[in-house]
Amino acid sequence: MDFTLDSEQTALRDAVRGLLGKAYDSSETRRQVTKTDPGWDEKTWQRLAEMGALGLPFAEEDGGFGAGPVEVAIVAEEIGRVIAPEPYVEAVVLAGGLVAAAGTAEQRAEILGALAEGTLVPAFAHTEPASRYSETPTVTATTSGGAWTLTGVKEPVLGGGRADLLIVSALVEGGTGLFLVQPDAAGLTRTSYSTFDGGRAARVALDATPATPLGAPGADQSAVIATAIAGAQIAYGHESLGAMAFALETTTEYLKSRKQFGVPLMTFQALTFRAADMYVSLELARSTVTWATLVQLDGDPADLHEAASRAKLQVSKAGRHIGQEAIQLHGGIGMTAEYSVGHYTSRLTAIDHALGDGRHHLTALSRTIDGHTIVDPLP
Amino acid sequence: MKLQLSPEDAAFREEMHAFFTTQIPQDIRETVAARRELSKEQIVRSMQAMNAAGIAVPNWPVEWGGKDWTPLQRHIWHEEMQLAGVVPPLAFNASMVGPVIAAFGSQEIKERFLPKTANLDIWWAQGFSEPDAGSDLASLRTTAVKEGDEYVVNGQKTWTTLGQHGDWIFTLVRTDPTVKKQAGISFLLIDMTSPGLTVRPIELIDGSHEVNEVFFDNVRVPVSNLVGEENKGWDYAKFLLGNERVGVAPVGSTKRTLAQAKEYARTAGPGGTSLLEDPLVAAEIAELENDLLALELTALRVVANSADGKPHPASSVLKLQGTVLQQAVTELWVDLAGPNALATGAGEGSDVPDLARTTTPNYLNYRKASIYGGSNEVQRQIIAGTILGLRG
Numbered sequence: 001m002d003f004t005l006d007s008e009q010t011a012l013r014d015a016v017r018g019l020l021g022k023a024y025d026s027s028e029t030r031r032q033v034t035k036t037d038p039g040w041d042e043k044t045w046q047r048l049a050e051m052g053a054l055g056l057p058f059a060e061e062d063g064g065f066g067a068g069p070v071e072v073a074i075v076a077e078e079i080g081r082v083i084a085p086e087p088y089v090e091a092v093v094l095a096g097g098l099v100a101a102a103g104t105a106e107q108r109a110e111i112l113g114a115l116a117e118g119t120l121v122p123a124f125a126h127t128e129p130a131s132r133y134s135e136t137p138t139v140t141a142t143t144s145g146g147a148w149t150l151t152g153v154k155e156p157v158l159g160g161g162r163a164d165l166l167i168v169s170a171l172v173e174g175g176t177g178l179f180l181v182q183p184d185a186a187g188l189t190r191t192s193y194s195t196f197d198g199g200r201a202a203r204v205a206l207d208a209t210p211a212t213p214l215g216a217p218g219a220d221q222s223a224v225i226a227t228a229i230a231g232a233q234i235a236y237g238h239e240s241l242g243a244m245a246f247a248l249e250t251t252t253e254y255l256k257s258r259k260q261f262g263v264p265l266m267t268f269q270a271l272t273f274r275a276a277d278m279y280v281s282l283e284l285a286r287s288t289v290t291w292a293t294l295v296q297l298d299g300d301p302a303d304l305h306e307a308a309s310r311a312k313l314q315v316s317k318a319g320r321h322i323g324q325e326a327i328q329l330h331g332g333i334g335m336t337a338e339y340s341v342g343h344y345t346s347r348l349t350a351i352d353h354a355l356g357d358g359r360h361h362l363t364a365l366s367r368t369i370d371g372h373t374i375v376d377p378l379p
Numbered sequence: 380m381k382l383q384l385s386p387e388d389a390a391f392r393e394e395m396h397a398f399f400t401t402q403i404p405q406d407i408r409e410t411v412a413a414r415r416e417l418s419k420e421q422i423v424r425s426m427q428a429m430n431a432a433g434i435a436v437p438n439w440p441v442e443w444g445g446k447d448w449t450p451l452q453r454h455i456w457h458e459e460m461q462l463a464g465v466v467p468p469l470a471f472n473a474s475m476v477g478p479v480i481a482a483f484g485s486q487e488i489k490e491r492f493l494p495k496t497a498n499l500d501i502w503w504a505q506g507f508s509e510p511d512a513g514s515d516l517a518s519l520r521t522t523a524v525k526e527g528d529e530y531v532v533n534g535q536k537t538w539t540t541l542g543q544h545g546d547w548i549f550t551l552v553r554t555d556p557t558v559k560k561q562a563g564i565s566f567l568l569i570d571m572t573s574p575g576l577t578v579r580p581i582e583l584i585d586g587s588h589e590v591n592e593v594f595f596d597n598v599r600v601p602v603s604n605l606v607g608e609e610n611k612g613w614d615y616a617k618f619l620l621g622n623e624r625v626g627v628a629p630v631g632s633t634k635r636t637l638a639q640a641k642e643y644a645r646t647a648g649p650g651g652t653s654l655l656e657d658p659l660v661a662a663e664i665a666e667l668e669n670d671l672l673a674l675e676l677t678a679l680r681v682v683a684n685s686a687d688g689k690p691h692p693a694s695s696v697l698k699l700q701g702t703v704l705q706q707a708v709t710e711l712w713v714d715l716a717g718p719n720a721l722a723t724g725a726g727e728g729s730d731v732p733d734l735a736r737t738t739t740p741n742y743l744n745y746r747k748a749s750i751y752g753g754s755n756e757v758q759r760q761i762i763a764g765t766i767l768g769l770r771g
Contacts, residue, residue, distance in 0.1 A: 287676035
């Protein structure tokens, strides 16, 4: 058992931290970037590609670098530290993960190679207005003479407006299929809008829109979707850890420097005890998320979904706690758009509600308690 | 990064599991499983079984019966013991006075006390807290005045856990009242049969007799019972309290108790139905399991990464969150028992299950957990001050 980064992983972390720290030297820079579409910086995305960060999880023959979940975690955590708006988890981990798992060799090489190079940004169009976190879509896929078309609405689709390629989940006979939809496809209408955390989402309407099956035509890809979502849930956990760590650091610094009644705020135990509790929440979340990553790395694949749920639940609790307290301990300044912490709380809230919030995962876990005596984290 | 234990550690875990589930007398593990109090004699037999196998005091120096284990192995030892329903070696002996004597005592004092301490031939009591010195321990007032080759001790100690069983008591006493309060304290070992020493029970809210007051009225103690140097007792106490926090998160026993609560819930609903079908009960159990997982993993992070001797910063989380969850599970038990939780005094012939009758005394008793060993407010102070650098 080992919870530490090796020297190559540490070097990767330092490189990504350096790059992103420069790109987002202040929350004001991020605020400017998120004001204009697509809500993130194409140049920063290109630099991440040049560094190799965008191809990390993909096999070398698919144009990637054959790294694993730990390396992905490192990048995601650094994204979270500066709440970089680039869609790393959404495009690389989730959409890319689907292609890597379900795509034909040809599709993998074409899409993942371009994704790794930064020239193609895909989005996973899965959520529907009435789906909540259900895995089963209402968008339908029909085939006629070997050609497929999709009909229905996906919304909100994160990054769906800017995406160079949509991966759409749709009902097929016997399950849920995955389809590739080109941005200029007939009958496709994308309406993009801002999300509260500075991101973008879109309504994606499909009206007999031509689509190409991802992988075997008509196959049920439910298991692939569930696995890709678990990977993204864990990566989101790391993004949240980065954001929570920064929010706590900023809050701590503020308590040291801000004076009221002629003394620093840290004079007041009512405040420092709450900061201590934030630290406890952060460390507990870090433990569970790191463990889930290790389950993904070398644990039993059958344990992955439960591990991801456990991580998402712990992060949901910690993110709400730390996000709320970071604002409260700052006072009024924490409410302003000019100051950083509110944006962190905002981003943590967005992540919480992507791919299942804490309550969703608690419900799922509460249905499994009868199946084990104790929870043993070791294989 | 790696999830699996190394083959050596996995084998070690198997070995510990086998030992604790087969080599500790059955009646002791059954008493723990019934959530009943262990007798003095059971605690002694349990520790002696471990000592016979050479694993009662692994944290001590090897020459005094310790084991050259890694922090991870020590953690595994502790977890497997708790999961098996085995009571840990008496903390006053194994984690408190033993390490202090081994680290600071003279050769004579080591030979005189350590073997008997490891084998629980001597039952130690702790004489630290006083009526006016709780979390602020250094303000203690019990005095020891040197007269010839004896100290004359006067004062009062309190919260002396299981002091009614004690043969000896290790105390912090004031030997120099003229200096800064931390600088005038000594670490003195006192025979509890000494004339002038009396033990008075303190009845607790659960009706139990677990803690005591200990009075010293001109108790004469040979100076040869001083550990280390005079007036250096505060340093030794800090060393001791540092050890007290290691492994202080009772993860294994809380996991076992929660698993047992789940089993109990299976038939605790109306007419013997399962309470696990109640979504609120199921969610509470699922959340506790997840919180315990996070705690256990934090403990593993701490031990796996503290090989260089420095404690991991997250270690301070363990006492705080460990007691929060320990208490939460005792609370869950009372809820599961429902009205049967009232039947604490029921005896033979009662139809209320035995496990339900002990839930409330346990719940009340474990309010102590967030108070002893540095209250949870003290832990928050440590986290805020030492880790976050927030110093008022």
